[in-house]
Amino acid sequence: MYDIQPADHKERSDRVLAYRAGVLENVLSYANVIFLIPTCNRGRRKNVVKKMKKIVLYLFCILMTVFFIYPLYFIVISSAKSNTMIFENPFLPSLDFHLENFSKAWAAGIGRQFLNSLILALGAVVVTAVFSCMIAFALTRLRFKLQGAVRVYFVMGMMVPIQSIIVPIAFMTNTFELRDNYILLIFLYSVFWMPLSIFIITGFLYSIPVSLEEAAVIDGCSIYKVFFKIILPLIKPAVATASIFVFMYTWNELLTAMIMIGKSELRTISVGLLNFVGAHNSDYGALMAAILIAILPPFFMYLFMQENVVKGLTSGANK
Structure with a gap:
């Protein structure tokens, strides 16, 4: 009977150590979840912000290009239109060219x-x-x-x-x-x-x-x-x-x-x-x-x- 007690005591000590190791492992895993995921999110957020900045910059450049090119486009297509066609369809070119506008101008x-x-x-x-x-x-x-x-x-x-x-x-x-x-x-x-x-x-x-x-x-x-x-x-x-x-x-x-x-x-x-x-x-x-x-x-x-x-x-x- 006295020979079994030390063995039971040792077994209980091993169980306690295993339990503590498990608890420590869980704590570390939770710490990784708490601290590492936001770090990853920060990196992802930076990438998203950079992409959004590029998209906004490209959209701004496109809008400015359209803003400056459209008047020239409008002048070119309207120079070959009649007055009626200019007001009826001001945005698209016409297949009916009125080249007499240039002779009138001259x-x-x-x-x-x-x-x-x-x-x-x-x-x-x-x-x-x-x-x-x-x-x-x-x-x-x-x-x-x-x-x-x-x-x-x-x-x-x-x-x-x-x-x-x-x-x-x-x-x-x-x-x-x-x-x-x-x-x-x-x-x-x-x-x-x-x-x-x-x-x-x-x-x-x-x-x-x-x-x-x-x-x-x-x-x-x-x-x-x-x-x-x-x-x-x-x-x-x-x-x-x-x-x-x-x-x-x-x-x-x-x-x-x-x-x-x-x-x-x-x-x-x-x-x-x-x-x-x-x-x-x-x-x-x-x-x-x-x-x-x-x-x-x-x-x-x-x-x-x-x-x-x-x-x-x-x-x-x-x-």
Whole structure:
């Protein structure tokens, strides 16, 4: 009898140890359930949040693309429709093409107005580019008194819209009988777009190391050779960027052209588009055809020079 008791005591001890081990194992398993599952959920939540952000970004890009492309799409399909078809089905193209809208637009003088706008825009581009390059070079490379004040003066010019001083300009042109003068209009456009052009070219010039010009001076180059032989070839992207902005602004400008030009044969294309909209009757098909003709020059100019535009706009940030 006394020999059995130790065995029973040992067996009970083993059972207690096994029970405690089981309890500990259950506690650990519950701990894993409590702490590890939320950790997994956090990782899954992060992945879900990232995917949702991408989806929202893609949807936003798609909406913005539709927002910018739809007006062009509407102009293209409406240029070959009649007035009735434009209002009956404005969203889908029609199989019944009305190409006479283009002949109506051309007969209304859109061709002559196209040429007038082209003369003004190209003239403003040339004048602005020539003077902006020289002024930007002087502001970034030369040292003279009141240099900072001159730089601030040109920057402040970007804050003055042409509409704010159009009344005194119109009064002066009428007083001195300077209306219907393309040279004056090109001068006005160049003066008002020049601060922006100087700002773009100046930012590009700051990204060009001065040591390049110093080496050219040591080799015997004068300041004029440095400007024409070294600087001008390097700042072509900035000049192209500024030229595109000046061209588009001059091409689309309406108020100054309406005030400064009175003769119908000298009107620009932006003013000529108003002739297609009347108080009681409007030919929207011919208007859309004229608009399509009007947007072609800026579109193709940007299309062929877009690489230079990107370089010109990003150069200042990468200096």
